[in-house]
Amino acid sequence: MKTLVIVAHSNINQSNVNQAWMNRLKEEDQVTVHELYKEYPEGRINVEKEQTLLLEHDRVVFQFPFYWYSSPALLKEWQDVVLTYGWAYGAQGTKLHGKEFMLAISTGGPAEAYQAGGYNHYSMSELTKPFQAMANLTGMRFLPTFALQGVRILTDEQLQASAEALVDAVTN
Secondary structure (H helix, E strand, O other): OOEEEEEEEOHHHHHHHHHHHHHHOOOOOOOOEEHHHOOOOOOOOHHHHHHHHHHHOOEEEEEEOOOOEEEOOOHHHHHHHHHHHHEEOOOOOOOOOEEEEEEEEEEOHHHOOOOOOOOOOHHHHHHHHHHHHHHHHHOEEEEEEEEEHHHHOOOOHHHHHHHHHHHHHHHO
């Protein structure tokens, strides 16, 4: 299975977690790592190139830090311009049907903060519903989210273990 990992981090060089994940994923033969902010520093997305990348892969992964209960801005822009009517959804929009989709998310706050009664009041599943709806609309099968929470207090061993666990989730 060929997997496309779309990494959206506006400052990947300052991210221990997302950088470690990305670097580890780059070691996998069947994984293409695509860095949005590196590819499009000015924010002008090449729609045809992005759609071609999607067609060449069986599984699509969005990897990003959870910002303000959503993704970084460039990933949202990517969704807006790449997943077009008649291509990704609508009567003729079947190009993504049958592909798999998953999220790989990091949060600064601990897991306990993302639940009813927690600091953020909502679970990660509730907060990621728009991504689940996107997968449904485009005919992709939504896989379980890979989430690493409380990343500000990780040890080096925990960071490496999370990278290996992500590779396992992405490639199996």
